[in-house]
Amino acid sequence: MSRLFEELDYRQTPIGPLSLRRRRELSTGDDVFEIKLGEEFLMSSQFTASEIALARLGLAEIGINGPLDIVVGGLGLGYTANEVLQHDQVGSLIVVDALEAVIDWHRSHLLPLGTALTEDARCTFIHGDFFKLAASPGGFDPIRPKRRFHAILVDIDHSPDALLDPAHASFYQPESLARLHRHLHPGGVFGLWSNERPDDGFTDRLAAALSTARAATVTFPNPLQNNEFTQTVYLAKA
DSSP, X not given: OOOSEEEEEEEEETTEEEEEEEEEETTTTEEEEEXXXXXXEEEETTOOHHHHHHHHHHHHHHOSOSOEEEEEEOOXXXXXXXXXXXXXXXXXXXXXXXXXXXXHHHHTTOSTTHHHHHTOTTEEEEESOHHHHHHSSSOXXXXXXXXXXXXXXXXXXXXXXXOSSGGGGGGGSHHHHHGGXXXXXXXXXXXXXXXXXXXXXXXXXXXXXXSEEEEEEEEEEETTTTEEEEEEEEEEEO
């Protein structure tokens, strides 16, 4: 039996204080892991449906057999990356995260999925700024510059309009989205998680920047509010 509440780690980061907490959910008896940035909740293991859906929908959209090369922007609690690795056709996965603490928590197995991710030879962690790598000609693989991928799946900001850092804003504009072409194989997929319901304006922007785009909703029960909650996965093809 774990403690009812425990702060597992606390770090100062360039975007504010970051903490990893574990609490006992008395209604289910489960341990819930949460990451907070200051007083703001970034993610919780109690709500993972849309993070998993980002991987499932993104890989299904590719429409070809493996081996597939995938990039995940934003490691978090690891649910998107872990779901990617459940697919046998995936040959390699690069996971980019700007917060070194989050990578450390997985490597030291403080988080439940840390062992599975770190022991899978297909999975590589990159400590870096996803948005700067996306804007660079060299891309996401420091060993193989200009390498292309079959899917780039991103879960970093709350939505294209609700950003963790104002510096991310340019990524969601037409010119930056169009530059994703150079990092994707023809027919490759860009997937983006959002905490909000679909934004038709952003879907149109994606379609104009790449080739086709759609917004898929993910609805799941929220026991904290005793209702259902809907989030969005945007999917676009190069």
